[in-house]
Amino acid sequence: MPPSRPRIAIAGLGIESSTFSPARTTAPAFHPLRGPDVLTRYPFLAPGQPLRAAADWQGALVGKALPGGTVTATAYADLTDELLTRLKDLGPLDGLWFDIHGAMTVENLDDAEADLLHRVRKVIGPDTVVSTSMDLHGNVSRALVHRTDLITCYRMAPHEDAMDTKERAARNLVDHLTSGAPRPLKAWIPVPVLLAGEQTSTRIEPARSVYAAVEDVEAAEGVTDAAIWVGYAWADEPRNRAAVVVTGHDEAAVTSGAQRLARGFWKARHAFEFVAPTGTLDECLDAALASAKRPYFVSDTGDNPTAGGAGDVTWGLRRILERPEFKDPTGPTVIYASLPGPAAVDTAVRAGVGARVTVTAGAEVDDRHAGPLTLTGVVHAVRHGDRDAETEVVLTVGGVQVILTRLRKPYHHEHDFTDLELDPRAAEVVVVKIGYLEPELFAMAADWKMALTPGGVDQDLTRLGHRRVRRPLFPFDPQMPDPDLTARIIAPSDAPLTGPDE
Incomplete structure (x- = not known):
């Protein structure tokens, strides 16, 4: 029987980290909130709000830093150790809301958010359902998708829907936990495009139409959520690129929806322009x-x-x-x-x-x-x-x-x-x-x-000196052939991780 009022923890670390900046980010920059104070970040979890009453919400640690340089290894270790300790102290959980940005770079570590969730999984166990909320300028690797069950991101740039997105991630988790449904399917497609946010603003075309298709895909029967990530252009890691993930319980629906969104983004790649002169x-x-x-x-x-x-x-x-x-x-x-x-x-x-x-x-x-x-x-x-x-x-x-x-x-x-x-x-x-x-x-x-x-x-990405991104990648390789935009169905998070992070 599904829990009538599931017990859900909230945890996460969020920052955009430019590897092309000499700055370094330390732990105090994250202004971490702990325990019950975590809930004060979210108006929809204020006392008296319906979503607050729908679950037993437990704050662990949530830290959000102003975008900056690479996070020091010491800062990451200190914040992660405290986050994991607080999760362990909470005891058994039905769900975890993983509130991150998705573009955190840590010294000597690739794919920091996937690493963090891997460590979190060791504490909360394979049966705890995880819902992840992100910025659309985050990066989504196969490993990150594998370790979460539900995942979504903003649909507007500028991010006027940031709090709406977080509420959607929390609500999707509550709805799933109270439904008794099996774990969702996840269709992931990496899209070999890396553009600055100022070239992909939803105020103008083509991003306005590209993102308008997200709600159409989400509305399909058997789909829980759909999302397009532009990726983070100012870091140099293999995961830095656009991505699409569609989650739900109908494999045909999530597959076709993901492929529609990925192909729409790829088709529009040459039309993206700066949002202002x-x-x-x-x-x-x-x-x-x-x-x-x-x-x-x-x-x-x-x-x-x-x-x-x-x-x-x-x-x-x-x-x-x-x-x-x-x-x-x-x-x-x-x-x-x-x-x-x-x-x-x-x-x-x-x-x-x-x-x-x-x-x-x-x-x-x-x-x-x-x-x-x-x-x-x-x-x-x-x-x-x-x-x-x-x-x-x-x-x-x-x-x-x-x-x-x-x-x-x-x-x-x-x-x-x-x-x-x-x-x-x-x-x-x-x-x-x-x-x-x-x-x-x-x-x-x-x-x-x-x-x-x-x-x-x-903003001139080609002169920054990316060396570690996966190539070919637009606009670094403007004449590259069309990529394989077939949806990859990612195994549930309690199964072994298989397949390349391609």
Whole structure:
């Protein structure tokens, strides 16, 4: 008899790790939640919510880090050991919700999430049903699919459906455990395409139509879930590529659905384009100054901290400060977000708002493209207590309002600026270290261009130097023959793992 109220644990580690960034990620960056605090991450598991009442939810450990560099072996070992200990202490479980990102790279380890789930399986046993939720920029190997029972990912980029996806993964698990059905079938297809997220945004075609087909496949009789992973472009591992997985109880339905999605993605490969007009940084700034649209946003894409960039590349800000039109405080107003510089922040804090200071910031982690940058300006604002940055200051240098941070931080919301006494809507130009604009910025921007700048998440993938990805792979091999997109039916997780991770 299936349990009427199954006992389910929640565990996982999530990060995007660029192997092309010199940065390293340590354990505190994951801000792990433990025990009952884990449930506070998910609004749909708040007391009184139907899904909360449908199962006995037990938090183990869930840690999510800002995208960054490779995770140190020590950090992975420490977090994994604690996660496994907490799972062991929970005792017998009916299910596990494995909440991950899917693009975590660990020193001296390939396929970190599959390794983590392998270790988890040793604790929870083969009979515990596992449901995995992921970012669509995660990587899905045969080993990961084998070790989970249900698996799904976001269907929107930007990820406006992140919490909906997590709820779907949790609900699918509860529904399965209370149904008494046998373990689902899993049809997996690796697709030899590796594209940046900014080329595969669901705001535009062809990704909009490619992903629209997911719900059609999921709606078929005998299908539980369908998913397409774009993969993570800024790491160099054999698993980095697109993938499709369809789960359910009808082999013909999951097979045909997976093949439809994989072939649709492959067919569209040449049509994927950047989600916004692109150019060099100077070209984007020229366009912004020539336009009457305000505010005009420019993405400094190569050092995007939400894709894995170190965040402290000074190349872009240096070019901006060198332009004569931005040296005049009565000229165009530019906001630049942002540049880490702990010592610079300390100096500005000590001096206080209104003081004129000279500070040096940036290039402490990634100095490959430009060295540390010295700025002289007036302290406009100071703010303490940010979760990511810890302390932020604004330094006005000519017409440029530069945000300096103790630690790197993404700037995705209007309040990120207004909390610093900045008015992005009144600025002529807002330059943000980002790829595609997140929803609030996208809504605020009167116009927008993406600057193809250097850094650990360079949008020009072919110049980054991938050496370990499986070849042939589009776009590295643009004339490659059509691949075998036949669905591989992966054995249940309690069976031995067989077949190549092809």
